[in-house]
Amino acid sequence: MAPSRGCGGKNFYDTLYGSLVYHLSDFVTMSLTLEQVHRIAHLARIEVDEAEARRTLGQLNEIFSLIETMQAVDTQGVEPMAHAQELAQRLRPDCVTENDQLALRAAFQAIAPEAEAGLYLVPKVIE
Amino acid sequence: MKQWEVVIGIETHVQLSTRAKIFSGSSTAFGAAPNLQANAVDIALPGVLPVLNRRAVECAIRFGLAVDGEIAAKSVFARKNYFYPDLPKGYQISQYELPVVRGGRLPVQVGEREKMIALTRAHLEEDAGKSLHEGLGQAAQGRSGIDLNRAGTPLLEIVTEPDMRSAAEAVAYARALHALVRWIGICDGNMQEGSFRCDANVSIRPAGETLFGTRREIKNLNSFRFLQQAIDYEVRWQIATIEDGGSIEQATVLFDADSGETRAMRSKEDAHDYRYFPDPDLLPLVIDRQWVAQARAELPELPAARRERLMADSGLSAYDASILTASLDLANYYEATVTAAGKENAKICANWVMVDLAARLHREDRDIGESPISAAQLGGLIARIADGTISTSMARKVFDELCSGGQASSADAIIASQGLQQISDSGALTALIDELLAANPGMVAEFRSGREKAFNALVGQVMKATRGQANPQRVSELLRQKLA
Known part of the structure; x- marks a missing residue:
């Protein structure tokens, strides 16, 4: 499967590592198998060949061992952090701030692989 | 033959009444041309960041208070990861571990009896865009079209406990929830436009069994009738399958309104592995108690309280009171009519609103908000029936004249000018x-x-x-x- 493109600026390794690290407790042994790496890569729609998978397995297990070290710390009674910064979400007033949407759409669709009648076109998907 | 018990839980996606999207400044208005309400955040261009809409949070708080749920002091947004072309980021921003609302309950009128449905949670999330597969024209052969106008529209997903035991109870719950979200002003309730969509989790078990059976989830039911039909069909199908020696596999199913049947979607092995994790783009949402107190102060009297007050004040039956509190507009109209007609005439007012006015509105396909006769006019008319000035049949004529005569006329003026006074002398x-x-x-x-x-x-x-x-x-x- 080819790596996905055109899915915004989000780094797919964000998703890969983010979800892996967050779901540490899912991996009881704290050590991944090659099969698990392939599965996670598939879920993240990232193509990894055998060599890359082995390399990634090594890297991920190193991260795991780092975390294993950290898990020795007694965190009893400590509230889990949802974010690294002790800040609260800022809120935006409920106002429409986009005005010239025709120009905006034209600019966005000029860089889209395919567009027609205002729609972005993608290979046919139907359930 | 074995007795089966039906177990139903419902998840509802309620579109919140905001002007702008939940994480961007694009408009949420319905019906714009494709992608004219989709900015850089909505289409997930690189380098953009979501900023949370205050009003969306306020709507969630209002709902939580209205169902007596617990409002989280700290709430967290999470990424729900899956791939679909109408989800441009590759994940939906939703909530997982710390939703805005936890618990709560909604009283539901099932025929003559009231049942309390427990809620599990209510969380904020963004809607996805729309995929179009047909009518795209020659240039788009073999393609699907993507319209991202809906992407980023704020939703409140409201989840119940598996508390319902029949399609009738499920429909009663959906109706009560629909009335409530409109009542507290967080949703326009327009089901044709998708502002209120239900997913029903349905399972069956032998009567007396305490463990749940395997459930199937019927997705995206956007009318009460479809909800009823889909559950009825699904229950019959599950019973037949088990009685024929088969077993139920957990699945997501779609309801086909034309055939009246449910059918399983092509199941993807990884479909439910969403790998949720806290969204690093969004800081925790802190809801201070002062904000909650303010939202509580702004909440209107709720339908259940209003119902009881109408029964106590006007001596209405539970049935009449529940009809007159079907919407906030209707309840307000009724009470304004009573104010104009006099409290002692409350029952006549209830009859006129529920029978004569309701029939007229139904015939003209109007909402109570567009009533051709104002509450003050109707109340004035009822006062003249009550004091014997005109007979009920004369009153119907005056009512028709008031309906077609505009807001300036009054019952008294029509009675005087046409000499309709009853002769009692x-x-x-x-x-x-x-x-x-x-x-x-x-x-x-x-x-x-x-x-x-x-x-x-x-x-x-x-x-x-x-x-x-x-x-x-x-x-x-x-x-x-x-x-x-």
């Missing part, structure tokens, strides 16, 4: 009756020989002679006296 009526009795000796003889019908005919004669204006009760009293 004994002197005038007695003279008329004497005349009629003299002119119809045959009828009088028939009545005296015991035929009650003749009496009604005589009353009819008086009414006819007065063009319906005689007070029928008074006429009949006077006639009895004369014929005694």
